[in-house]
Amino acid sequence: MDTLMTVAELKDRLDAGTRTVLLDVRWALGDPHGREHYLEAHIPGAVFVDLATELAGPADPSRGRHPxxxxxxxxQSARSWGIRNGDVVVAYDNTGNLAAARLWWMLRNAGFPSVALLDGGLAAWRDAGFDVDSGEPVVERGDVVLSDGAMPEIDAAGAATWSRNGLLLDARAGERYRGEIEPIDPRAGHIPGAVSAATTGNLAADGRFLPAAELRERFAALGVRAGVPTAVYCGSGVTAAHEVAALEIAGFSAALYPGSFSEWSNDPANDVVTGAAPGARQSRRTSAG
Structure with missing residues (x-):
């Protein structure tokens, strides 16, 4: 299934009564009111998915903020959203799919291929003049059977050596990559060898993904090319999934580091470097307490 679905394609499916499980992943760092936003206005029939409790386990320094x-x-969560085997799932949010991509990746990793991101999310739906609903729909429980390991991923040990033979992308904002600020994790900077590739660079001003050709140019300029293994991390494995989706749109495959920098920086045995270059301008091996 294509990585993206347009709002026009979704509207046609809904108007035709074609079975579609629509999932609203309203979440943003620093905004704990996703459910309230959803209840105020969402695409008709959409079911709310709570990223913090349904797409992640409890925070664990050894596994990251969103393991x-x-x-x-x-x-069990997927069944509670109404997903059955053979369904088509469409996920969206209101922040350019920066959160919804986590669900897209998790379903794909669980062996469920028929899942797409709604390009532009709720904003694109509203811009098209389509109606929204409030409240919460009644959901008939699904029976989907999921597996694991269908998408490539790496762990901290893999991240430590990845740049020797491949390309490791850091999907966080540039100032966090450079170590100028770090509002959440115990140390500032990036994994040695990682290349800065802020996730926001995947999007146009309207919150839609850039066209595939433009994404290919972007990633090629960062060193992505056939034959070079690529992996991506972010702060806690959420927006890195967005980068994996963008790379897929561009025609590239990439592994995800789910623990990401929140896991990496909590281990004092792991080096963290600062500055704009992938290598060490200032290396620090400090306590993560």
Missing amino acids: LPPLEQFQ
Whole structure:
């Protein structure tokens, strides 16, 4: 299935009564009111997905701020959203799919291929003049059976050596990559060898993904090319999934580091470097307490 679905394509499906499980992943760093935003206005029929509790386990310094939940827990959540085997799932949010991509990646990783991101999300739906609903729909429980390991991923050990033979992309904002600020994690900077590739660079001003050709140019300029293994991390494995989706649109495959910098920076054995260059301008091996 294509990575993206347009609002026109979604509207046609809904108007035709074609079974579609629509999931609203309203979440943004620093905004804990996703459910309230959803209840105020969402695409008709959409079910709310809580990223913090349904797409992540409890924060754990050894696994990061948003560790992947156990498979059985994720399967139960997917069933509670109404997903059945053979369904088409469309996920969206109101922040350029920076959160919804986490759900897209998790379903794909769980062996569920028929999932797409709604390009432009709720804003694009509203800009098209389509109606929104408030409140919460009644959901008939699904029976989907999920698996694990269908998408490539790496762990901290892999991230430590990845840049020797491949390309490691850091999807966080440039100032966090450079170590100028770090509002959340215990140390500022980036994994040695990683290249800065802020996720926001995947999007146009209207919150839609850039065209595939433009994304290919962007990633090629960062060193992505056939034959070079690529992996992506961010702060806690959420927006890095957006980068994996953007790379897929561009025609590239990439592995995700789910623990990301929140896991990496909590281990004092891991070096963290600062500055604009991938290598060490200022290396620090300090306590993560």
